[in-house]
Amino acid sequence: MPLPSDEKLVQLAKDLIGQFDTLFGLHPGFRPAHAKGILLSGTFTPSPQAAALTRAPHIARPSTPVTLRFSNSTGLPLLPDNDPNADPRGIAIRFHLAERAHTDIIGHSTDGFPTHTGQEFLEFLRAVAASQGVKTSPTPIEKFLGSHPATLAFIQAPKPSPASFATEQYYGVTAMRFLSRDGAARYGRYRIVPAAGIVHLSAESAKAKGANFLFDELAQRIAKGPIRFDIQVQLAEKGDVVDDATIHWPDSRQLLPFGTLALAAKVPDDAHEQQRTIFDPIPRVDGIEPSDDPLLELRAAVYLLSGRRRREAPETQASTATSAD
Numbered sequence: 001m002p003l004p005s006d007e008k009l010v011q012l013a014k015d016l017i018g019q020f021d022t023l024f025g026l027h028p029g030f031r032p033a034h035a036k037g038i039l040l041s042g043t044f045t046p047s048p049q050a051a052a053l054t055r056a057p058h059i060a061r062p063s064t065p066v067t068l069r070f071s072n073s074t075g076l077p078l079l080p081d082n083d084p085n086a087d088p089r090g091i092a093i094r095f096h097l098a099e100r101a102h103t104d105i106i107g108h109s110t111d112g113f114p115t116h117t118g119q120e121f122l123e124f125l126r127a128v129a130a131s132q133g134v135k136t137s138p139t140p141i142e143k144f145l146g147s148h149p150a151t152l153a154f155i156q157a158p159k160p161s162p163a164s165f166a167t168e169q170y171y172g173v174t175a176m177r178f179l180s181r182d183g184a185a186r187y188g189r190y191r192i193v194p195a196a197g198i199v200h201l202s203a204e205s206a207k208a209k210g211a212n213f214l215f216d217e218l219a220q221r222i223a224k225g226p227i228r229f230d231i232q233v234q235l236a237e238k239g240d241v242v243d244d245a246t247i248h249w250p251d252s253r254q255l256l257p258f259g260t261l262a263l264a265a266k267v268p269d270d271a272h273e274q275q276r277t278i279f280d281p282i283p284r285v286d287g288i289e290p291s292d293d294p295l296l297e298l299r300a301a302v303y304l305l306s307g308r309r310r311r312e313a314p315e316t317q318a319s320t321a322t323s324a325d
């Protein structure tokens with residue numbers, strides 16, 4: 001996948017990566033955001049209803065192999081799983097369509113995003129960095145939040161720790177444009193719903209957990225049997241805003257069953273594979289197109305630039321989550 005030709009966009013992508021480096025420090029070989037993660041493998045099975053929404057190949061086939069990465073938030077590879085900054089948790093799903101052909105879904109466990117545009121997100125991150133250690137109010141971040149209600153709403157949204165990566169719900173956040181076989185177009189947003197139910201911890205019980213409790217729990221859980229999720233698409237209705245990740249659609253919107261995931265195993269050589277793998281927020285597959293949400297093209301550039309840098313770094317020796325096997 002090449003970088004976009006828009007030089008301004010590429011510069012913004014570089015500035016954002018630089019800002020993550022400033023906030024979290026440089027950790028060569030790791031992601032500047034969602035640094036601590038683990039890869040699993042399994043199978044996607046489409047739902048019968050999904051064929052009416054999209055002609056995408058993984059919906060037309062009986063099943064498709066997947067690789068999935070769960071992650072903590074922040075660019076700190078050793079961030080304890082029970083640190084409040086570890087939320088929202090991340091999910092990235094790769095559908096393997098053929099040799100070197102794939103399409104991805106990326107989501108996180110909070111429904112929404114702090115800003116509509118990447119430029120605003122950069123200003124937000126700069127305000128966070130400029131406020132570190134500042135005691136006189138209003139700090140730069142207080143000023144930013146005072147003039148950006150959508151960012152404030154995201155910051156204030158409850159982000160409880162999950163009891164397990166397998167008991168968290170994840171949101172695709174940015175809308176996609178789905179095309180059916182007869183050319184009908186519908187906008188929708190992914191939701192990845194745990195078959196085990198949503199189970200969160202109180203702040204107190206999270207505090208009592210160990211630094212690797214989520215990664216350890218996942219290893220124990222998958223050894224006993226597959227971890228399952230339902231993928232749904234929340235369908236937009238006429239008039240819903242489809243290019244702004246800060247805007248929620250009404251809860252009454254239809255949730256179309258897209259398919260199910262069964263995750264059966266950890267990926268061998270996890271650290272190496274995590275370092276090599278670059279997920280892509282743009283689907284790049286017939287039947288699913290990006291919406292005009294400005295975050296999508298920018299993030300594709302950010303993740304590609306960041307991923308190339310990660311691949312060039314010396315091999316990281318161990319996974320960040322090796323305490324249980």
Ligand code: HEM
Pocket residue numbers: 016017020030031032033034037069070071089090091092106107108113117118121171172173174245277278279295298299302303306307310
């Ligand atoms: C302008 C907006 C955003 C910026 C600048 C940004 C930045 C980043 C960066 C730098 C990475 C590391 C990429 C890599 O090295 O491969 C990353 C990963 C990630 N981001 Fe974002 N992000 C943005 C929006 C979002 C949104 C809206 C979501 C939720 C849907 C999200 C969820 C994730 C997840 C789950 C990962 C980990 C992917 C993986 O496992 O490889 N990000 N982000």
